[in-house]
Amino acid sequence: MDILCPICAEPVDNDELHSYAKEIQSTYRAVAADYRQRGCKAIGMNHTTNSSSAVAANARVVYDILGDDMDGAMAEFADGTNTFD
Numbered sequence: 001m002d003i004l005c006p007i008c009a010e011p012v013d014n015d016e017l018h019s020y021a022k023e024i025q026s027t028y029r030a031v032a033a034d035y036r037q038r039g040c041k042a043i044g045m046n047h048t049t050n051s052s053s054a055v056a057a058n059a060r061v062v063y064d065i066l067g068d069d070m071d072g073a074m075a076e077f078a079d080g081t082n083t084f085d
């Protein structure tokens with residue numbers, strides 16, 4: 001399932017965070033925490049240029065509310081509606 005970058009709104013498969021954690025010998029939890037702050041940059045990617053600030057802002061709200069519940073965040077993004085409005 002995809003998660004959204006809180007900076008540029010680029011969708012990233014959650015598996016990327018697991019892979020990156022393994023790559024840098026860190027934990028998924030640590031990488032996910034970093035990702036919620038820095039998005040793409042936290043997993044060695046660059047932010048996309050065709051970003052949607054509205055979608056990114058929504059992603060930040062989701063992460064703010066759900067904290068380290070990445071499964072919940074994924075469900076929220078997959079749902080496609082923002083229930084926090």
Ligand SMILES: [Zn+2]
Pocket residue numbers: 005006007008009010039040041046047048
């Ligand atoms: Zn990004």
